[in-house]
Amino acid sequence: MQEGCTVNLTVKYIARKWTMLILLELYKGEGHVRRFSELKSCLGDITQKVLSARLRELEKEGLIENKVDKTSFPVRSEYILTESGLEIINIIKDMKRWALKWKISNIECGCQDCSQCVL
Amino acid sequence: MQEGCTVNLTVKYIARKWTMLILLELYKGEGHVRRFSELKSCLGDITQKVLSARLRELEKEGLIENKVDKTSFPVRSEYILTESGLEIINIIKDMKRWALKWKISNIECGCQDCSQCVL
DNA sequence: CAGAATCCCCTCAGATACTG
DNA sequence: CAGTATCTGAGGGGATTCTG
Secondary structure, X not given: OOOOOHHHHHHHXXXXXXXXXXXXXXXXXXXXXXXXXXXXHHOOOOOHHHHHHHHHHHHHOOOXXXXXXXXXXXXXXXXXXXXXXXXXXXXXXXXXXXXXXXXXXXXXXXXXXXXXXXX | OOOOOHHHHHHHHHOOOOHHHHHHHHHHOHHHEEEHHXXXXXXXXXXXXXXXXXXHHHHHOOOEEEEEEOOOOOOEEEEEEXXXXXXXXXXXXXXXXXXXXXOOOOOXXXXXXXXXXXX
16 A cells, blocks of 8 residues: 555544544643543543553644643643644544434434534 | 444544545546446555455445446446445545645645645 | 553454455 | 455554552
8 A cells, every 4th residue: 555645644643543532532621731631531441551652643743732841740741732633623523423414313412422512 | 432432433434444545436436436346456555355345344334335237247346435425535535635734745646645636 | 640561462454365 | 357265464452560
């Protein structure tokens, strides 16, 4: 396969397990910010290893930024969506709309699955 | 992880290797139709096993249809985008636009990678 | 609190060979 | 032409443990 292929390149940024849910959680945060532990508890079953790995990837790819305050104790670490991260949220929303139209009768509200709020 | 989660469910339909390229190839075909061998040669390095597997998945998920003419010899088999398959093309296009804006200076035209034609 | 390090398992893509 | 069957290797996700 052509390694540099545009569409495949793109999907690599968001297709891995948990990545889109992480982006949505950041989006829902005030100012699009969330702490490590907030993400951990919001996402339920995710393990620390995987959450950490996904955050590093997203940071490296420029979709999020990590701001660390080492003066406080315990260390305060926050993650925030960048411009490009914010724009990819629209694609994720479109995916949800597509799924709701074609695939899913629907599930009750409460998390990312509500049909009322397209988020 | 919540198995029924909307966004994850959606991405499963298109995130696997080759799937989006297959959909784009069908989209580019006249009437959004392509034969097995056409896909095989368009996609270059894909193996028959993987192409076959992706097509079965897409068929099962209702994104494409398979029309077989057994009266002809050799058997003539065509794949065509369904309505839902056609609509997901827009999401793939948006992904490409995103990638071109944020990630890729660009590669010369010729395949799925041209910035002139957003396809 | 915010991770890094290890180990295990299991899926998936690729290669190869075969069939109607 | 249009696939199926089988084997293999690499990598990703999960569980657990440890650290500043």
